[in-house]
Amino acid sequence: VGRVKKIEFDGESFQAKVTLGMQTQHAFPQDSSLKILTSGLLGEQYLDVAPGADEKNLAAGDRIGSTQSAVILENLISQFLFSQAEKSAPESQKP
Numbered sequence: 001v002g003r004v005k006k007i008e009f010d011g012e013s014f015q016a017k018v019t020l021g022m023q024t025q026h027a028f029p030q031d032s033s034l035k036i037l038t039s040g041l042l043g044e045q046y047l048d049v050a051p052g053a054d055e056k057n058l059a060a061g062d063r064i065g066s067t068q069s070a071v072i073l074e075n076l077i078s079q080f081l082f083s084q085a086e087k088s089a090p091e092s093q094k095p
Contacts, residue, residue, distance in 0.1 A: 001026040001049065020047070022058070029054035035068035045070060 002022035010017050022028075031052030038045050058064070 004047065018047075027057040028052075030056045030058055030062065031066070032058065032064060033066035033068070034064050036070035038070065 002020050004018055005021045006019040008017045008019075009015075028049055029052040031054040033050045033052065035048050035050065036045055037048045
């Protein structure tokens with residue numbers, strides 16, 4: 001339903017600012033949210049627009065404040081391995 005047009009870094013908030021070009025035939029409520037997803041296990045990333053329930057739709061120049069970061073595969077594997085190591089450690093070595 002659209003494309004990422006520009007990605008900037010906001011040095012004050014330390015967050016990314018993403019400009020989207022949305023096709024005009026698709027309307028999303030103003031309280032919609034965005035999250036970064038991955039296509040397949042190691043595929044490319046894309047933005048998922050989750051529609052909200054607001055009666056007013058997003059218009060050109062509006063901002064979407066509700067966002068969710070991408071799940072980073074390496075972090076998930078690391079957390080899994082750490083939890084498995086804790087489970088298999090002898091009782092004397094557990095914190």
